[in-house]
Amino acid sequence: MTAAISVSGLVKTFGPTRALDGLDLTVREGEVHGFLGPNGAGKSTTIRVLLGLLRADAGTAILLGGDPWRDAAALHRRLAYVPGDVSLWPNLTGGEVIDLLGRLRGGLNEKRRKVLLDRFELDPRKKGRTYSKGNRQKVALVAALASDVELLILDEPTSGLDPLMEAVFQEAVNEERGRRTVLLSSHILAEVEALCDRVSIIRNGRTVESGTLADLRHLTRTSVSAELAGAPNGLASLAGVHDLVVEGQRVKFEVDTDHLDGALRALVSSGVRTLTSQPPTLEELFLRHYEDELPKVTS
Amino acid sequence: MTGTLALVRLALRRDRLLIPVWVLGLVGITLSTASAMYELYGTEALRQQLGVTAGSNPAFLAMLGPIYDYTTIGGILAWRWGVFGGLLTALMAMFLVTRHTRAEEETGRLELIGSTVTGRHAPLAAAVLVAALASLLIGVFVALGLIGLGEDAAGSFALGLAFAGAGWVFTGVGAVAAQLTESARTANAIAGGVLGASYLLRAVGDAAGDQGPQWLTWLSPLGWLELVKAFAGDRWWVLGLSLVMAVVLVGVAAVLVARRDLTAGLLPTRLGPARAPASLGSAFGLAWRLQRGMLLGWTLSLFVLGAVYGAVARAVEDMLKANPALEKVMSQLGGAGAIVDVYLASILGIIGLFSAIYVVQATLRLRVEESDFRAEPVLATSVRRVSWVGSHLVFATLGVVVVLAAAGLGAGLVHGARVGDVGGQVARLVGSALAHVPAVWVVAGIALLLFGLVPKLASVSWAFLVVFLVLGQLGPLLELDQWAMDLSPFTHIPKVPGADPTATPLVWLTVVALAFAVVGIGAFRRRDIG
Incomplete structure (x- = not known):
């Protein structure tokens, strides 16, 4: 499979700050790729390097087979970008901005433009200065999604959208799956879980994890709670079982996903009456990677 | 409260x-x-002389107002400044x-x-x-x-x-x-x-x-x-x-x-069109949309200013005719026509400086677009950096030609109508107004240079303009050395109409402006956006 975006060892410094510190990222053609990280991790900086707006200090970046800095204008014909904080011209209407950006990219799909305006419930006749943050975001989204391009680069595109519009956005991206490549930066885990085929997690300008959601789940724990027929048996000594709580015949524990099999055998040997298991969420994955950054809770 | x-x-x-x-x-x-x-008006006699020349000169009256008391420095200052x-x-x-x-x-x-x-x-x-x-x-x-x-x-x-x-x-x-x-x-x-x-x-x-x-x-x-x-x-x-x-x-x-x-x-804010007109489909189309209002405003304003100043020019002549003794002195110095030309040249000099304000505004629009995060989405499309800069620069460089031509036209129409030679005066004054274009281009070049090399300091362009204004307006009064006066590009413009219209300084100023622009654009192509 060919890569739409392939980045390795990317370094970008701003004065004393090292915003990107050897970042790697591979986005395959046709996939929806989640780009996760806390605020300030370097997501927007990476995207701006990929757009040729910033010049990397070291490392290589290949975008759609070209050099994002040297071939910027030619590559930009084939992609559409939605910034995290959309700023519109105060005197231009939303509809004018959508048309303008579409034409500057090299084409707009009229039918999709109409459908998207409808679905996002956006009035294109309003002037830029009168739109709310969410509506400015919608203008940029409609312009990007209606453009005839092969790659969509979306930088935290749903910040400011209400839940209803977030659902509309997810639906729209789902329709793009397979037809275009999407790089979706986000810190909203539910959104990435719902949309993305593969995920890269970055932190302090470095990639810490990359793979399919299934791959990454191997690194995580499944929570299990069960009501047993008899006393639990040997669970406590089992490898990979954590946080075991036993209340009579009810047990609750977490288990490393690759030790799930052994844990279930132990349960079955005691006789299982009810069983609920929760697959690992990205939330947990995220927390585990960043837990040393979370403020220590003291009682 | x-x-x-x-x-x-x-x-x-x-x-x-x-x-x-x-x-x-x-x-x-x-x-x-x-x-x-x-220093300048230290003696009673010097002040007296100023009072006689400045007090009834309509050109001074229009620019600075009447002089009510020329016997004290305070009175002269109140008039001059x-x-x-x-x-x-x-x-x-x-x-x-x-x-x-x-x-x-x-x-x-x-x-x-x-x-x-x-x-x-x-x-x-x-x-x-x-x-x-x-x-x-x-x-x-x-x-x-x-x-x-x-x-x-x-x-x-x-x-x-x-x-x-x-x-x-x-x-x-x-x-x-x-x-x-x-x-x-x-x-x-x-x-x-x-x-x-x-x-x-x-x-x-x-x-x-x-x-x-x-x-x-x-x-x-x-x-x-x-x-x-x-x-x-x-x-x-x-x-x-x-x-x-x-x-x-x-x-x-x-x-x-x-x-x-x-x-x-x-x-009230009205709803606008839901679709963009065909003209809004390129970097230039966008720049036109963003810059046209300012260009129109400046063109009309300087046309009116030119007309007002032009209306006064005839009065300069009348004043001389009313005073035969003075006219005789003046004719030895080159005639009443020459005095009118000196007046016209000096007002065109002020108009030239005004037009530089427009040029700085038009050029710095680039920085405004960048720092308000509106350049980024445009540069993330197929628009090249050079085209984006060029689309705005057209308005600074050619826009100022329009603005100055309008000022010359205003002055030429009104002055020409009063002296009965509209065609001749329009051609002469439009030409004289346009002589300031190369100096104004240097100002645009400075703004572009700062924008390319040190974008955060782009607004320092205004400081340059203020320095040029002070050099031009107060330099002779403060008796600054010639090298200091020469720092302003406006010093090098021939005092037309009237003076010998030499093209050499105009060519040099254009070359300097071009050099600034090339370095500025080159730096912009290589730097980070934001």
């Missing part, structure tokens, strides 16, 4: 550099001009008010403040207080400085407070303008338009002569500044006019605040 004092403190904290720079800068220019005059000092004080007051009202509202910061314990009128009251106070400071410092130089105390305070009065009136104008529209830029444009009209009204009134509409000066807040007659009778009650006008305008603004919603303007 609750919270006004807290907001005043906030404004003073934010402007802890801006206000001192304005106040000290203005006071400094005023006092150094006064000191230079002790009064209107301009008042104009700059007014400009400061107007910017301060819109900056702390509409600009805050537009960016949404006022909403944060509005949700705390502050009264509905507090932001307006705070902005008005800050601007009025800064204006008063200028007035008091100017007065104290002049007294320190040995001028009459009453006259010094009359002139200082006349400056402050102009500041107060335009505090009010800015306050009202800030209520009318949703954008601070438009509010500044409205208030600036009123300021420009005030200058023109008094120019026409002052130059009108006994038979003409001299009463026009009474309609202009800048005219009141002259009518105070500082050092020549000190008519204090005229200061009262400024004060009353300021109070009325602030009152109007306060009523308007109470009647509208936060962030809304009084002028």
Whole structure:
């Protein structure tokens, strides 16, 4: 499979700050790729390097087979970008901005433009200065999604959208799956879980994890709670079982996903009456990677 | 009004550099001009001579106003610098008010403040207080400085407070303008338009002569500044006019605040088209959309300014004809025609400097687009960096040709109609106005150079323009060395019409401008956006 975006060892410094510190990222053609990280991790900086707006200090970046800095204008014909904080011209209407950006990219799909305006419930006749943050975001989204391009680069595109519009956005991206490549930066885990085929997690300008959601789940724990027929048996000594709580015949524990099999055998040997298991969420994955950054809770 | 004092403190904290720079800068220019005059007009005879030549010259009348007392340095200063000092004080007051009202509202910061314990009128009251106070400071410092130089105390305070009065009136104008529209830029444009009209009204009134509409000066807040007659009778009650006008305008603004919603303007916002016109489909189309209003405004304004100045040119000739002795002297110096040409050349010089303001605005639009994050989405499309810069630069470089041609056309039409040679004068004055284009291009080049190399300091371009203005207007008065004068590109423009129109300096200025532009654009191509 060919890569739409392939980045390795990317370094970008701003004065004393090292915003990107050897970042790697591979986005395959046709996939929806989640780009996760806390605020300030370097997501927007990476995207701006990929757009040729910033010049990397070291490392290589290949975008759609070209050099994002040297071939910027030619590559930009084939992609559409939605910034995290959309700023519109105060005197231009939303509809004018959508048309303008579409034409500057090299084409707009009229039918999709109409459908998207409808679905996002956006009035294109309003002037830029009168739109709310969410509506400015919608203008940029409609312009990007209606453009005839092969790659969509979306930088935290749903910040400011209400839940209803977030659902509309997810639906729209789902329709793009397979037809275009999407790089979706986000810190909203539910959104990435719902949309993305593969995920890269970055932190302090470095990639810490990359793979399919299934791959990454191997690194995580499944929570299990069960009501047993008899006393639990040997669970406590089992490898990979954590946080075991036993209340009579009810047990609750977490288990490393690759030790799930052994844990279930132990349960079955005691006789299982009810069983609920929760697959690992990205939330947990995220927390585990960043837990040393979370403020220590003291009682 | 609750919270006004807290907001005043906030404004003073934010402007802890801006206000001192304005106040000290203005006071400094005023006092150094006064000191230079002790050299220039040190003797009674020199002052007498100035009074005779300047007092009845319509060109001076239109540019600077009448000279009421030429026996004291204070009186000469009030004439030479009064209107301009008042104009700059007014400009400061107007910017301060819109900056702390509409600009805050537009960016949404006022909403944060509005949700705390502050009264509905507090932001307006705070902005008005800050601007009025800064204006008063200028007035008091100017007065104290002049007294320190040995001028009459009453006259010094009359002139200082006349400056402050102009500041107060335009505090009010800015306050009202800030209520009318949703954008601070438009509010500044409205208030600036009123300021420009005030200058023109008094120019026409002052130059009108006994038979003409001299009463026009009474309609202009800048005219009141002259009518105070500082050092020549000190008519204090005229200061009262400024004060009353300021109070009325602030009152109007306060009523308007109470009647509208936060962030809304009084002028209604209409819905626009749902589709972009065919012209809005390229970097140039976008630049045209963003720049055309400013270009149109400047073209019309300078056309009117050219026409007003052109209307006065004939009066220069009449004055000479009314005084046969003077005409004889003048004809030995090159004839009445030559004097008119000197006048026309000097007003075209001022117009050339004005057009440089347009050029800096048009060029720095690039930086505004960049720092407001609107360049990024455009540069993330197939638009090349060079095309994007070029699309705006066309308006700076060719726009100024249009603006200056309009000024020359205005002057040529009116002056030509009065001397009965429209075709000839239009051609001559349009040509002479366009001679300033290369100097203005150098200013555009400087702005572009800063934008490319040190984008965060791009607005330093304004400082260059102020230096050029001071060199051109006050340089001869301050008797600066030629090398210092030569730093300004405008020094090198031949004084046309009249002087020998040599092309060499124009070519050199164009080459310098081009070199700046090439380096600036080259640096921009290689730097980070943002």
